[in-house]
Amino acid sequence: MSFPIRSTAFAALAAVLLAVSSAFAEPTTVTFVHTNDMDRMEASGGKGGLANLMAVVKAERAAGEHVIFTHGGDAISPSLLSGFDKGAHMIDLLNAADVDIMVLGNHEFDFGPKVAMERIAEATFPILGTNAIDSDGEIIDGAIASWTTKAGEFTIGFFGLVTPDTTEVSSPETVSFASLEATSREMSAKLREEGADLVVALSHTGIEEDFDLVNAGTGIDILLSGHDHLLMSYYNGKIAMMESAAQADYVSVLEVTMDRVERRGKQRFVWSPSFRTIPTAGMEGDAEMAAKVDSYLKKLSLELDVEIGTTTTQLDSRRASVRGGENAIGNLISDAIRKGVEADVAITNGGGIRGDKIYDAGTVLTRRDIQTELPFGNTTVKLEVTGAQIVEALENGFSQVENGAGRFPSVSGMTVTWDAKAPAGSRVKSVMVGDSPIDAAKNYTLAANDYIAGGGDGYSVFKDAKNLIDPAAAQLMALMVVDYVEAAGEIAPAVENRLVPAE
Known part of the structure; x- marks a missing residue:
């Protein structure tokens, strides 16, 4: 008679232990x-x-x-x-x-x-x-x-x-x-x-x-x-x-x-x-x-072969052209990024323009052409900078022109008079933003590619600038240029005395 009682007690104890263990x-x-x-x-x-x-x-x-x-x-x-x-x-x-x-x-x-x-x-x-x-x-x-x-x-x-x-x-x-x-x-x-x-x-x-x-x-x-x-x-x-x-x-x-x-x-x-x-x-x-x-x-390869517009002027992206003086394709790119982020001015570096070719007047441009010219996947940032910082950046841009350095600038929204024969660091003679002389103490908005905005090509002055659109939020530079050309349909970039050699 005792066996069933012990069995029942054991079973009850086991059930309690199981319940306790399952609670954890x-x-x-x-x-x-x-x-x-x-x-x-x-x-x-x-x-x-x-x-x-x-x-x-x-x-x-x-x-x-x-x-x-x-x-x-x-x-x-x-x-x-x-x-x-x-x-x-x-x-x-x-x-x-x-x-x-x-x-x-x-x-x-x-x-x-x-x-x-x-x-x-x-x-x-x-x-x-x-x-x-x-x-x-x-x-x-x-x-x-x-x-x-x-x-x-x-x-x-x-x-x-x-x-x-x-x-x-x-x-x-x-x-x-x-x-x-x-x-x-x-x-x-x-x-x-x-x-x-x-x-x-x-x-x-x-x-x-x-x-x-x-x-x-x-x-x-x-x-x-x-x-x-x-x-x-x-x-x-x-x-x-x-x-x-x-x-x-x-x-x-x-x-x-x-x-x-x-x-x-x-x-x-x-x-x-x-x-x-x-x-x-x-x-x-x-x-x-x-x-x-x-x-x-x-599919991307096929998309790149789509026509986007016609240039009625010659575009010269040869290395010496984009690193030695004002050029039409640099003006096109800097205009596109300035408009793309609605900035006062823009600076981009000649070393980022890599097609190394001439597009004759009348050439129908494709998306692939723009990607070939801007192959690095750079994005367009928007910075808040002072006039003094812009001048310092331009001094850097002109500082190694005699060496064909990639830091040479293309600009938009500015007219810059510069002297290639002056010592590096004192080559900028005057800067106009729109119709007004640049104000060293005034804040301006600047469009630039993320490479130079991060200090690349010697543009260290931009590392201290305030980001309004930083690289994490920025859009591709090449796509801004594509959109700019597509919107116009026909473009006529030219050398128009944005970078004026001093007499």
Whole structure:
């Protein structure tokens, strides 16, 4: 008679132990594979590109049980092909990459909100736009406020943030961007109320905005960011933050181990991060994605052979011409970028003009011609500079003309008198901005390519200038020139005494 009693007691005890043990979740590791700021589909110099990215993602998915592939925004622009299909190819490629979740970036608005909504609708993955509010007071059509997923017994909640600077550096038109901090507080609380254990902000925000969010105590556990093109991982014991440079030159991986522990008689959720950085240089890309990218590169080749307009004057891009004096093609390019960002003046360097050929008057120009002349993928930035900084930049531009240096300037919005025989550093004799002498103390807006804006070719003076449109938000220089020629249909650039040799 005692045996059944013992068996029953044992069974009851086992049931209690099972219930207790099941109240505690098993430790679970989730892997976040993160990329951001990736508008270039192909590798460059053996690194980056979607085929290499896909190879990393597939390897991580094969190695981990719970893997989330995140994209921190800026995909559909700027690139040469996006200038023709408004970024549709990138959404198609990201669909093939099986992205889990993406946030809108400022470049998603480069073609206006209507195109942004079209691209969102084409995506087979969810796109966050939590603080991207249209004129009706709702999130831009197609984007979502939050997304949740499970990893083992744990719930992970995401929301998305887009930098409010988008209103200044892109073309969101009717779309505005709510406060990053207020949105973060509201969504962190909401997601936790809905059962999220871990709250992730997938953001396209600047580094100062990132640290403001980290330090504000908004309830975020993890911030996966983009926009600055920084390679960064950070953990302060409470919040983890990560950004993955740009173009998938590197892929950032964050492994988070989640658990529940009992403290003072209560179960508490705990987590810990581990960071990895995977350089893609020299790796073997995913063959299937490489084939898909190649099909778009062939399409791009066809797009480049499209006629855009006619020049009724001769254009001379030979090395000596663009590095030795005022020239018509330099004037064309500097005019195009000045108009493209609506700046007071523009400066571009002769070393960035590389076609090394003559286009006779009457030549029908193609997109390929412009790409040949501007092959480096430079973008057009907008700086706020003083008159004194402009003069210093011009002195640098003329400082090595006798050596045929690439720093020689082409300008727009200015007339500069200069003396090639004077000592370097004192060759600028006068500068007129429009019809007025330059004012050393006055602020002007300047269009320039991102290379010289970052101090390239000796233009170090620009490194201290205020960015109004920085490289992360800028559009391709070549596309600005294409758009400029297409809009005109017929152009007649000429040497018109912008750079006047002193007598």
